[in-house]
Amino acid sequence: MKYNDTSELEISLLLEAVFQKYGYDFRQYSEAHIRRRVINRMAMAGLEDISQMQSKVLKDELFASEFLQDLSITVTEMFRDSGFYRSLRENVLPILKTYPFIKIWHAGCASGEEAYSMAIIMQEEGLYDRTTIYATDFNQQALNKAKEGIFSNSMMKEYTSNYQLSGGKESFSSYYTSNYDNVIMNQSLKKNIVWANHNLVTDSVFAEVHLILCRNVLIYFNRNLQNKVQKLFYNSLINGGILCLGSKEGLRFTDFYEAYTELDKKQRIFKKKY
Amino acid sequence: MSYEAIVIGVSLGGMNALKIMFSLLPKNFNTPIIIVQHLSPRSDNQWIKILNEKSNLHIKEADEKEKIEKGNVYIAPANYHLPIEKNKTFSLTINERVNFARPSIDVLFESAAEAYKNKLIGIVLTGSNKDGTNGIKRIQEFGGLTIIQNPETTESSYMPISALSAIRPDYILSLEEIIKVLIKIDKQIIR
Numbered sequence: 498m499k500y501n502d503t504s505e506l507e508i509s510l511l512l513e514a515v516f517q518k519y520g521y522d523f524r525q526y527s528e529a530h531i532r533r534r535v536i537n538r539m540a541m542a543g544l545e546d547i548s549q550m551q552s553k554v555l556k557d558e559l560f561a562s563e564f565l566q567d568l569s570i571t572v573t574e575m576f577r578d579s580g581f582y583r584s585l586r587e588n589v590l591p592i593l594k595t596y597p598f599i600k601i602w603h604a605g606c607a608s609g610e611e612a613y614s615m616a617i618i619m620q621e622e623g624l625y626d627r628t629t630i631y632a633t634d635f636n637q638q639a640l641n642k643a644k645e646g647i648f649s650n651s652m653m654k655e656y657t658s659n660y661q662l663s664g665g666k667e668s669f670s671s672y673y674t675s676n677y678d679n680v681i682m683n684q685s686l687k688k689n690i691v692w693a694n695h696n697l698v699t700d701s702v703f704a705e706v707h708l709i710l711c712r713n714v715l716i717y718f719n720r721n722l723q724n725k726v727q728k729l730f731y732n733s734l735i736n737g738g739i740l741c742l743g744s745k746e747g748l749r750f751t752d753f754y755e756a757y758t759e760l761d762k763k764q765r766i767f768k769k770k771y
Numbered sequence: 772m773s774y775e776a777i778v779i780g781v782s783l784g785g786m787n788a789l790k791i792m793f794s795l796l797p798k799n800f801n802t803p804i805i806i807v808q809h810l811s812p813r814s815d816n817q818w819i820k821i822l823n824e825k826s827n828l829h830i831k832e833a834d835e836k837e838k839i840e841k842g843n844v845y846i847a848p849a850n851y852h853l854p855i856e857k858n859k860t861f862s863l864t865i866n867e868r869v870n871f872a873r874p875s876i877d878v879l880f881e882s883a884a885e886a887y888k889n890k891l892i893g894i895v896l897t898g899s900n901k902d903g904t905n906g907i908k909r910i911q912e913f914g915g916l917t918i919i920q921n922p923e924t925t926e927s928s929y930m931p932i933s934a935l936s937a938i939r940p941d942y943i944l945s946l947e948e949i950i951k952v953l954i955k956i957d958k959q960i961i962r
Contacts, residue, residue: 527862529854529882713865
């Protein structure tokens with residue numbers, strides 16, 4: 498296919514069509530990310546231009562659902578950024594321990610690898626029985642996968658080393674059962690995870706929580722949308738609650754910079770002021 | 772012709788190449804440079820600080836939504852892709868690896884081509900991966916200037932050879948010659 502200059506106007510019309518017809522709002526996402534996904538999908542489907550794509554998205558629901566999968570970011574790992582999880586153990590859990598019950602919101606959990614990582618840490622620290630993890634995403638397909646807790650065996654070597662670097666206390670293989678190409682996570686890890694469909698862009702507060710973990714989701718949003726989601730997080734956290742962002746994300750360009758103290762600057766862990 | 776940015780893709784052998792490059796580029800070099808160097812996903816940005824200390828230019832890790840400014844050198848953080856938006860700011864994404872790489876040279880180059888059109892210089896240096904091949908092709912399609920390091924002068928020739936199989940670039944040069952060309956072009960740009 499020919500690489501025309503994919504015009505911003507055409508892309509914004511396409512996103513408008515997706516929103517109007519299906520209710521998923523990508524209009525404030527990073528344009529470069531969207532453009533790359535659109536070009537890939539166009540090439541795969543043998544489409545000539547974005548206008549053709551728009552018409553197909555509107556008429557062909559199967560194609561539309563494929564395109565929605567393209568736009569959703571499902572790349573994740575267990576214990577991604579081991580330094581972060583180490584800091585979580587050392588600096589955050591001593592605070593969470595003081596509560597009789599602990600509610601955690603994992604926003605944008607995709608296929609659940611980080612939610613299982615969190616469950617493992619809470620179990621090792623003896624806190625899991627009084628913990629509820631709300632793991633949410635707008636991508637139902639990813640949520641279904643998360644709920645199953647079945648992951649590729651080929652990733653386990655990397656996850657094991659992530660886990661060890663993060664200060665893991667057990668043998669990582671004790672958390673899953675291996676079955677040829679796949680592993681299935683232990684039932685005991687799943688018991689206090691509530692998987693739910695929630696869209697950060699269009700849905701509102703659904704619980705008051707002690708800790709929010711939302712890593713590498715907001716990098717896809719423009720400043721305006723980042724700010725809107727930070728407001729949602731602020732309103733969902735108890736006073737003194739903890740906000741964990743991705744290693745390249747921050748609060749500096751939002752209205753909430755002054756509303757938190759930095760618990761760990763490098764690992765982007767923030768504490769809501771009283 | 773005036774150029775607004777330089778993008779560089781480099782993999783195996785890159786640490787040495789970049790050290791040489793930034794020991795030779797002068798302080799008044801003005802065109803912003805954006806680099807993807809393939810790295811282990813776990814590496815931190817310590818090497819960027821060391822590179823910066825030995826350079827005449829200001830070298831930093833690219834930040835999310837940072838505006839690209841003249842006189843700066845930006846390097847993609849480990850384990851993130853670094854696409855450029857049309858408003859000449861950076862995005863960071865954790866999308867799938869491209870050519871087994873994150874950051875991927877293609878992701879940077881292809882987005883840069885759309886953002887800068889014919890005002891872009893793309894350079895493929897030493898490396899052992901085919902990353903950068905699609906990207907340099909796209910830069911040429913948008914009318915940008917393309918330079919590929921002469922494979923005979925690289926630590927690892929696979930990446931330049933792969934790029935050469937896709938396009939006939941404007942220049943095929945050794946690293947030292949590339950630097951001379953860049954300095955010459957940078958001086959000619961009327962500001």
